[in-house]
């Protein structure tokens with residue numbers, strides 16, 4: 001059975017004090033109110049990871065993730081942070097190829113393939129992001145774009161390695177815009193991605209891969225999105241910055 005994962009990506013938000021407050025609230029609410037089986041992953045800025053990890057250590061539902069990592073293992077790369085370092089601070093998941101990293105920091109598929117390897121070599125799970133821009137969707141190029149992102153970033157992996165990957169489909173036009181893909185649009189893409197994995201590996205592996213949806217997920221649309229057969233959770237941005245709205249999304253996953 002594939003894992004359901006709700007992840008909250010804080011991006012570049014929250015002081016340490018604000019972040020700790022938010023995590024305590026989320027953790028307490030989940031203990032009291034959540035009986036489901038989804039994994040809840042908090043993805044704060046790097047410098048808060050160690051503190052978040054300690055705070056949630058006793059909560060079996062929760063885990064901590066990172067928003068990025070270096071493609072290198074160690075060495076003279078000023079300002080970079082390796083997957084091994086993140087692991088030593090309690091990180092379990094690392095986002096690779098978020099559209100903001102692709103757009104503002106020039107991260108491209110070949111580089112993301114190396115980062116994916118770095119995450120897997122550290123024994124962690126990559127959350128590999130893919131998604132088309134509005135222009136690409138309107139010109140009907142979205143399937144081609146997604147196939148390229150996934151094949152160039154991930155299809156060098158063997159089946160055992162691939163089974164550790166989580167995929168997040170995040171249409172760029174839906175991120176932070178308040179505009180969500182309809183459940184039918186998201187389901188169509190998730191099924192397409194599962195089809196690509198089936199073609200490259202096999203149906204059993206494809207069936208086991210968690211594919212999250214991301215892009216303006218909120219309490220109001222989460223249950224409907226999660227009702228689709230190929231949507232296995234969410235990568236949440238804005239709505240993860242407030243405990244009530246984030247927990248409401250988690251609770252929408254039965």
Ligand code: PGA
Pocket residue numbers: 009170174175176177178214215216217235236237238239
């Ligand atoms: P959003 O961000 O929920 O604010 O649209 C999602 C993301 O970037 O992962």
